[in-house]
Amino acid sequence: MAVDADIGHENSGSPADASDDRPDKSKVFLRLFLQNERRLYAYVLTLLPNRADADDVLQDASLVMWDKFHPESPPDDFAAWGCRIAYFKVLDFFKKGHRARVRFSQEMLERVAETAIEQAGVLQLDARRDALAGCIEKLPARDRDLLARRFTPGATTKSTSDQIGRSVDAVYKALARVRRALFECVQRALAREGRS
Amino acid sequence: MNPSFESDELRGLIDALCEESITPDQLHRLEELVLADPRAEAFYVQYMSLHADLSRHFAALPGRAEQSVRQRIVGPVPGESAAARDGRGWLRPLVVLGLALAAGFLLVLGLWPKPIVISPRPSDPASERTDDSVAVLLQTHHAEWEGTGMPTHPGAPLPPGTLNLKSGYAQVQFYSGATVVLQGPAEFRLISRTQAYCSRGKLRATVPPHAQGFTIGSPTMDLVDRGTEFGLDVGGEKTDLHVFQGKVDVYGPGAAAKSPPRQEVTTGQGITASGAAAPTPIRTDPAAFLTGRELADRAAEELTRWQAQWEVDRRALREDASLLVYYPFQTDQPWSRTLRDEGGGKAKPLDGAVVGCAWGNGRWPGKRGLELKRVSDRVRLHIPGEFNAITLAAWVRPDALPNQNNSLLMADGWDPGGLHWQIGIDGTIILAVRAPPELEGGPYQRGAHYRAFGVLTPERFGRWVHLAVVYDPGAAAVTHYVDGKSVAEHPILFDTPLRIGDAELGNWNVAKYRNRTPVRNFNGCIDEFMLFNRPLSGDEVGRLYTQGRPPG
Numbered sequence: 060m061a062v063d064a065d066i067g068h069e070n071s072g073s074p075a076d077a078s079d080d081r082p083d084k085s086k087v088f089l090r091l092f093l094q095n096e097r098r099l100y101a102y103v104l105t106l107l108p109n110r111a112d113a114d115d116v117l118q119d120a121s122l123v124m125w126d127k128f129h130p131e132s133p134p135d136d137f138a139a140w141g142c143r144i145a146y147f148k149v150l151d152f153f154k155k156g157h158r159a160r161v162r163f164s165q166e167m168l169e170r171v172a173e174t175a176i177e178q179a180g181v182l183q184l185d186a187r188r189d190a191l192a193g194c195i196e197k198l199p200a201r202d203r204d205l206l207a208r209r210f211t212p213g214a215t216t217k218s219t220s221d222q223i224g225r226s227v228d229a230v231y232k233a234l235a236r237v238r239r240a241l242f243e244c245v246q247r248a249l250a251r252e253g254r255s
Numbered sequence: 256m257n258p259s260f261e262s263d264e265l266r267g268l269i270d271a272l273c274e275e276s277i278t279p280d281q282l283h284r285l286e287e288l289v290l291a292d293p294r295a296e297a298f299y300v301q302y303m304s305l306h307a308d309l310s311r312h313f314a315a316l317p318g319r320a321e322q323s324v325r326q327r328i329v330g331p332v333p334g335e336s337a338a339a340r341d342g343r344g345w346l347r348p349l350v351v352l353g354l355a356l357a358a359g360f361l362l363v364l365g366l367w368p369k370p371i372v373i374s375p376r377p378s379d380p381a382s383e384r385t386d387d388s389v390a391v392l393l394q395t396h397h398a399e400w401e402g403t404g405m406p407t408h409p410g411a412p413l414p415p416g417t418l419n420l421k422s423g424y425a426q427v428q429f430y431s432g433a434t435v436v437l438q439g440p441a442e443f444r445l446i447s448r449t450q451a452y453c454s455r456g457k458l459r460a461t462v463p464p465h466a467q468g469f470t471i472g473s474p475t476m477d478l479v480d481r482g483t484e485f486g487l488d489v490g491g492e493k494t495d496l497h498v499f500q501g502k503v504d505v506y507g508p509g510a511a512a513k514s515p516p517r518q519e520v521t522t523g524q525g526i527t528a529s530g531a532a533a534p535t536p537i538r539t540d541p542a543a544f545l546t547g548r549e550l551a552d553r554a555a556e557e558l559t560r561w562q563a564q565w566e567v568d569r570r571a572l573r574e575d576a577s578l579l580v581y582y583p584f585q586t587d588q589p590w591s592r593t594l595r596d597e598g599g600g601k602a603k604p605l606d607g608a609v610v611g612c613a614w615g616n617g618r619w620p621g622k623r624g625l626e627l628k629r630v631s632d633r634v635r636l637h638i639p640g641e642f643n644a645i646t647l648a649a650w651v652r653p654d655a656l657p658n659q660n661n662s663l664l665m666a667d668g669w670d671p672g673g674l675h676w677q678i679g680i681d682g683t684i685i686l687a688v689r690a691p692p693e694l695e696g697g698p699y700q701r702g703a704h705y706r707a708f709g710v711l712t713p714e715r716f717g718r719w720v721h722l723a724v725v726y727d728p729g730a731a732a733v734t735h736y737v738d739g740k741s742v743a744e745h746p747i748l749f750d751t752p753l754r755i756g757d758a759e760l761g762n763w764n765v766a767k768y769r770n771r772t773p774v775r776n777f778n779g780c781i782d783e784f785m786l787f788n789r790p791l792s793g794d795e796v797g798r799l800y801t802q803g804r805p806p807g
Contacts, residue, residue, distance in 0.1 A: 089324065089325070092321070096311075096320065096321055097308055097311050099320075100311060100320070101304040101307035104306065104307040105299075105304060105307070108272045108273070108303060110275075110310055114320070114590070118320040118323050118588070118589075119588075120320070121320040121321075121324045122323060122324070122587075124324075160275065161277065161282060162282075163286060166286075166290065167286045167289065167290060170289075170290060171299070171300060174296055174297070174300055178297070182297055182300055182301055182304075183301075184304050187304065187305065187308075188308050191308050191309070191312070192312070195309075206309060206313050207313045209313070210309065210310050210313035210314055211313075211314075216275075216276065231270070231276075234270075234273070234274065235266075235270040235274075238273065238302075238305065238306065239266070241305060241309070242302060242305055245305065
């Protein structure tokens with residue numbers, strides 16, 4: 060993927076011109092960013108499948124987006140624009156010798172990075188996100204509770220199993236089962252939409 | 256494309272990835288599968304996207320990226336931001352505005368430390384400690400106080416008693432929920448959680464529905480609030496009441512609850528009363544009474560101005576070659592694991608490594624600090640060399656002293672010349688120095704312990720305090736300072752070069768010395784640390800405190 064060489068470099072303008080556009084810029088940027096935050100996070104996690112690392116990288120990337128963002132000429136597709144910046148930051152993350160907990164090969168990174176942007180429509184990533192919320196509501200309370208505990212900041216499979224008094228293996232399998240059920244629920248929801 | 260492509264193997268590998276337990280071999284296999292088949296790749300992207308969405312859906316807090324974007328938009332964390340480093344200056348006009356508004360907002364939300372039970376620990380463990388406070392001093396602005404024995408620092412719990420505000424503003428919140436903004440000169444007596452008396456001055460009271468019945472007495476009338484917002488101006492013989500919202504029952508002085516109200520005053524009505532004469536109507540003037548929000552905004556504006564000066568002061572400080580270590584605890588990156596050293600006078604910075612801890616707010620809104628709570632929390636650092644003289648200074652907010660010893664800065668282990676700066680369970684500040692080997696077996700075999708007794712008592716918990724200790728062989732003295740003032744001075748017991756080497760802020764590593772580690776983690780927040788390789792004078796320590804103390 061082609062990446063702007065200077066994307067990481069901060070170059071917001073002088074104090075005078077920064078003040079002229081700032082109130083507008085804050086509002087416009089924040090709205091776009093929040094609209095696309097989940098999509099951006101999913102993108103980063105797909106390339107760097109560790110939540111803590113992905114959080115770090117997205118945070119870094121978000122500040123670059125803010126610095127690069129000009130409200131008078133916003134990007135046509137904020138998500139794609141943001142993903143490209145995030146991609147650069149993922150590479151940066153590896154380059155800086157962070158001890159990444161999971162590290163894909165360059166080939167894998169390039170392929171997946173491109174697919175996740177270029178094929179986002181075909182893969183129905185946004186529609187899936189919408190459908191997921193409905194599927195989560197249909198989950199039994201017990202499964203929802205399990206997910207809530209698992210996704211508490213800092214929680215692991217192990218800490219979740221300690222909390223609910225089941226074995227790590229049982230929790231692991233339960234989480235895999237819930238994800239599978241949700242994935243299938245999303246598939247069915249999209250298939251229904253497709254028919255109607 | 257068929258999005259339902261799947262195989263048990265692929266699914267199993269992705270599950271291992273989601274649970275963050277994948278092995279390198281499995282990761283390699285996953286790549287093979289994904290790269291070999293576009294359907295597998297599509298499945299991978301969709302599945303990970305679902306995993307990410309799930310994670311966001313269930314996370315209670317907004318993502319860190321969102322937090323940092325909001326923070327950046329509101330204003331860069333002042334200090335050594337990238338902007339400051341490349342000379343663009345850290346304050347852009349609208350950022351200042353944003354920062355001020357945000358700070359005001361935080362003040363309004365009640366950023367100040369919570370009141371703490373203040374009676375001493377009882378000797379009889381069966382009896383519970385008690386607290387006689389009825390209100391909390393939320394915030395002040397340019398407040399000048401006449402000493403009445405009442406605490407006057409923001410965040411202080413207030414017992415019944417009289418606040419004598421010579422000038423400036425102060426916001427008091429009663430435990431019943433009623434809030435009063437006082438404008439000096441004012442004399443205001445706190446009687447209980449639901450009762451106060453204003454003998455002179457201006458105030459604006461905001462009484463939420465659950466605090467109905469809140470009573471303020473004055474020389475010419477008593478007011479019983481029925482859930483409202485009103486202004487009261489007591490001057491000499493005359494008292495003005497302005498009801499901005501809701502209803503107030505007016506009684507004769509000292510007559511509240513004993514007789515039916517003399518008068519009801521409701522939204523938009525005002526009355527003035529002087530002496531025993533019947534009150535007459537006046538126009539209400541909301542602008543004449545400062546609101547809590549306005550007070551917070553003013554404080555925030557002042558803070559912004561003050562911060563600019565703080566930046567200037569600390570730049571000058573960095574020129575001091577004897578400032579060997581200076582951790583301002585400022586970072587743009589809340590995830591950062593490095594504590595940047597900005598001390599001058601050496602080629603290589605002595606950066607610290609943040610272990611555990613959480614970045615939080617320091618001693619003013621916008622200032623960063625490290626929250627230490629768990630036994631794992633610490634900052635690792637290495638300070639090479641030997642010192643004859645040393646000055647240690649830190650801004651800390653102790654929240655509790657749960658351990659026998661609570662570390663500020665402690666050299667690893669306990670080796671000859673080693674330095675341990677810590678706080679005892681009773682609030683005593685201790686600088687300990689291990690004796691050199693030739694003194695082993697003598698009176699100093701347990702080292703020298705230079706103490707300042709009873710400094711950090713429970714009523715100081717939750718508040719920021721500036722601590723410093725000066726080890727000065729020239730004057731043969733060790734001096735402890737609290738908030739810039741000397742609190743204890745001791746003769747130096749023996750000569751030995753001081754060593755720090757590997758050390759920790761806020762915790763202690765016994766290293767090879769023992770396997771079982773005594774628990775000495777600091778409990779609270781640290782937002783500034785300095786180490787000078789020379790003795791600072793009392794004036795210099797005083798300046799560190801006054802320059803570093805935010806207004807309010």
